Amino acid sequence: MNRHHKMDSADRQNRLDGMAQGLIGTDVPRPDGMAKATGTATYAAEERREGMLHGVLVRATVPGGRVADVDTDALAKALGDDVTVITDARLLQVPAQGTDGKAPPQGPDLVHYVGQPLALVVAPSFEVARHGARLLGIRYEGGEEGHFDPEDDATPTELRDKKTVDIGDLDAAMAKAAHSVDAVWRTPGHVSAAMEPHAAVAWWEGEHLTVRSALQMLKFNRDELADALGIPAENVRLLAPFVGGGFGSKLGISHEAVGAAIAARQLGRPVRVVLSRQQVFEAVMRRSETRQHLRLCADEEGRLTGIGHDCLVSNLPGQDFAEPVIQGSRFAYAAPNRHLSLRLARVNRTCAGSVRAPGEAVGLTALENAMDELAEAIGIDPVELRLRNVPEEDPTDGKPFSSMMMAEVLREGARRFDWQRRNPIPALRREGDPRREWLRGMGMSLLVRGNILDEAEARVRLLPAEDGAPVRAEVETDMTDIGTGSYAVLSQIAAEMLGLPMERVTTRLGDSALPPSPGSGGSWGAGSSGSSVYLACLELRTRLARALGCDEGELTLRDGQATGGNHSRPLAELLDGGTIEAVGHIEPGKTAKERRQATYGAQFAEVEVSRHTGEVRVRRMLGVFAAGRILNSRTARSQCLGGMTFGIGMALSEELEHDPRDGHLVNRDFAGYHIPVNADVPQLEVHLMEERDPWANPMQSKGIGELGICGAAAAITNAIHNATGARVRDYPATPDRVLAAMAVAN
Amino acid sequence: MNPFAYHRARDEQDATATAADDGTSFVAGATNLVDLMKLGVKTPGRLVDITRIEGLDRIERTDDGGLRIGTLVTNSDLAADPVVRRDYPVLSRAILAGASGQLRNKATTGGNLLQHPRCPYFQDLAMPCNMREPGSGCAAQGGPMRLHAILGTSAACIAAHPGDMGVAMGVLDAAVETARPGQEGRSLSLEELYRLPGERPDIRTVLEPGEMIRAVVLPPPPGGTHVYRKVRDRASYAFALVSTAVVLRLEDGYIQAGRIALGGVAPRPWRNPHAEEAMTGEPPSEALFDRVANILLAEAVDRSALGRDGAPGFKIDLARRTIRAALWQAVERSEGGAGKTAGEAA
Ligand SMILES: Cc1cc2nc3c(=O)[nH]c(=O)nc-3n(C[C@H](O)[C@H](O)[C@H](O)COP(=O)(O)OP(=O)(O)OC[C@H]3O[C@@H](n4cnc5c(N)ncnc54)[C@H](O)[C@@H]3O)c2cc1C
Ligand code: SF4
16 A cells, blocks of 8 residues: 655665656646635635634733733723633643644743733624733733843853764864954844734534644644644644745744634634734744854865854743754864854743744854855955865764765856956955945855755545546645645656646645645755655556556656556556555655755855945845755745845844843834845846755755755855955844944955 | 724815814825724724815916925825926935835825834834823833934934935925814925924824815925935835935036935934035035035934944934935936936835
8 A cells, every 4th residue: 555665775766867757857837826826725814614703812011920910801891792811721822843743831821021922812803802902901920030132141041062063172273273264243033924924713523623724834733732722633633725934933833723722612613813913023933043153264275174153042941942053064164173052042032943944044144254254364265265175074973975066056156157257355445436336246155954854644646537538646645835836846746757747636735634744844845745745656656567567667657658568558547447546655764864965055146335325235146056856946946036035134134123121022014024125136046956865865856945045145245245345244234234344344 | 903983074174174073083095094003003083084085186286386286196196297207306206215016006195294103112002102102201212223313302202204205395395285174274394394202202293183284385396406315224115214305406516506305314304404505506525515414413313222233323324324325426417427326216
């Protein structure tokens, strides 16, 4: 029935390359694209149920202490008993972290941060519920203690010592190095800024709960929700067929799903809870701000002799997640001496968790700025410096690389961008005329991101011809499509393997009743769930080959026709009116431990900076990426474009601002939190390189969802330096910061 | 949001009479007021919708060759008007530098002038704010504030007028024409229209209960070169950190007349006649433009306790630099240069 495969050894068969349909790797459009563009693909908040009530969460307005009293008098007086206030002890304090699979801290009477949901007000309409939420009188007690600034001396911190890497003697290497860089970078907190706000509609049928929600990982989410509610996981069904962006913010179960489920149970009617944009900012995970102390040293020829990366990040007391800033610094460059450490400060800000490419997104950015400074100190080209430090194996644990394209992406990027045109002397130092306001500069950065395979299952079914129509296939898994293109890619893999045109394959996703996948996150979605689809198809191919009378290896499937062993028959005949199905099951194995698996990219940016106002405009940007086999060049390219755009935001404008007095998030909407708009984003060019990684999975593909953001911002800030001579080390490079750095530099 | 009554005004008289009652607000494009109602910041008991009043959506020539802009003319229509684009380009550019296409399609002339400040503490009911709740305090002064004013502020409030259109209207010497309940309307310069916060930041204008903006009147075209320069945290769709409207007439290398207004730095579009007089008859130079900036910013104080990175005061320097950049841009364009205007893209 099933085909199970554990990734214990390299798979060099490259079976996908031998398939005949010719779809894999091509730019097949999304089958769900039209529905999304025309609004017929509905999202969680659009779910309508008979008799549905509406819930609005009530926020804490203090950063600590205990809820002493919830006064509902004003509310009852204004709105009568149409309104219910829920303060159930099972309400969450924070959302679950990605892949937790169990309930996060619960109990809304204990306050940890401003914006923490404390109660749910439920009413027949959203407007009434919102009005009611405002009329609720919450009295607090205690809570004078609190820490709001991660860098304050009084703020408790703890070293995450399991993360520490200490190889050789970095201090000694720094002391005798021919060239070195020693400086501190800071990145502010970020939010995912997914377009779809968090939403959940919950309804019960007896003991069975169904929740339509905006989630990335149903397998884990089901367990989290069941655990939070204290019910068996079998009684929970989650639906998330369309999700309007995640970027980490929907990895774990959150306030709205738990609140809606509790309210629906208590009131015996479906309940919808949608977070306002402000609530999404306050109640969902942020990316921690970082303080990064980098030390790089090199010999005369520009060979790195040491890398130091010591970081401070923050989270709420009790939270285990610490932004893994140093992850990429373990293996990005060779160097005999290395010191990496991560410290976690306990602050009463909103909860920190995974936001697109946790770790490398901010860690590579600072590392790549430091590399640019080192290249300047040595007097060699920044691309050349990186080429001289390509590691031959993982420099931290000595593992060989599975496949690695670092040098190739750097060279290809430099060539395509015409990097040789760059003048290493900053434009401002060359250009004296104050009337030439806009100064041009070029910068580049290396991108790396580790690759992960996770356990996944999928069911694939071949169905017989109906009324003479050709055979069709169905793919089923609880995998989600958060805008990335899972529908397209999984259909495409099945179509390729089974020799069917795209339109003969239907993929069903986002239902926890379907075979479990690890969901969308960590860039592992397409590789993991895709491999399970691939395996299920292999099993079907084996059965078809048997029916045809040949070996699976000899079987060619194309346009519904099976050929092999001197036979050729339509698939419809082989099925003979029956349906065949198989479940594919991929499991990570030894290859994950035996090889360092990573994806690589190189980004190049050209900017203009106003010498008067410090405004920065990105004029063009190129990214060259290598991530194993590209399954769909259109959706892969989209991921890269998105990553590069995130990079522009990180470089120039995105920043969570916390009030120093109570830690509350000051900019809680898109007017105040500046993601890039069209005018900020120039023509972006993406080039995907050919690569096969036999150690990654049976499709030889690697994750590409997060690579584009890992270090992208550094290409832009390095370009700012090339324009002005200014080193902006505190992100984002807003006009005031660029001006301040220009004043220091010149 | 709070329950409220809704009244669709038939004409100006109906509108002004109805709106004179306590707790009543005019509403036009609704892009600002309804946002604030959703947040619970504004809780009017009644809205008087003026959008169906006839005749307020026209742009007309005045007898003296100026322009009369009805309050219901949308920002999009005003920016696209051929006469405005030809004779008052600074106005068109300022409008296009603001908000987004969708918002400008709804936003009206009067609504834009009277939009509320974009102070995040004003918008958060949990925070003390003298503008929202007189006497409660001003939380913005201890927090990360970038959209604050440095001129015309008081200890009670540091919020800036956030608009762009008004800055251009300010530099064009625009006057606001009002209608009042039970008596003749009046004409107010922008300086007269806006109050400085003083002790009572909640009273933002001199408009009386029920007094409505009917139109904005522009004097005849000033000629010269027009520049609107807006510096902000992203290339578009963000409020000004600092903006500058400049109208400059340059002849034979000498400035015949120069006008300059600042936005994003004061509770109203900010002008200073001394700064403009200082330019008259002078050739453009770094020193001259520094002098202009010095006069404009002589009284500037940055009361935001901490700017970014704990260091107050980026705004005064940025204002100085924006003034200089805008003036050079105007000179260059007067001389026929392209005077690249990245800051002007909408
Ligand atoms: C995300 C966002 C970004 C924005 N960016 C910018 C920007 O960069 N630059 C910029 O300038 N603006 C910007 N705006 C603000 C926008 O321009 C204003 O919301 C709009 O101009 C208000 O006009 P309205 O007709 O919708 O006003 P309304 O919301 O209808 O009213 C605003 C106020 O004016 C009063 N009012 C309206 N008309 C009259 C009248 N005739 N007489 C008396 N009182 C009246 C109302 O009572 C209310 O208090 C932005 C807005 C948003 C939401
Ligand atoms: S600056 Fe003005 S609007 Fe902002 S909090 Fe202070 S008083 Fe309120």
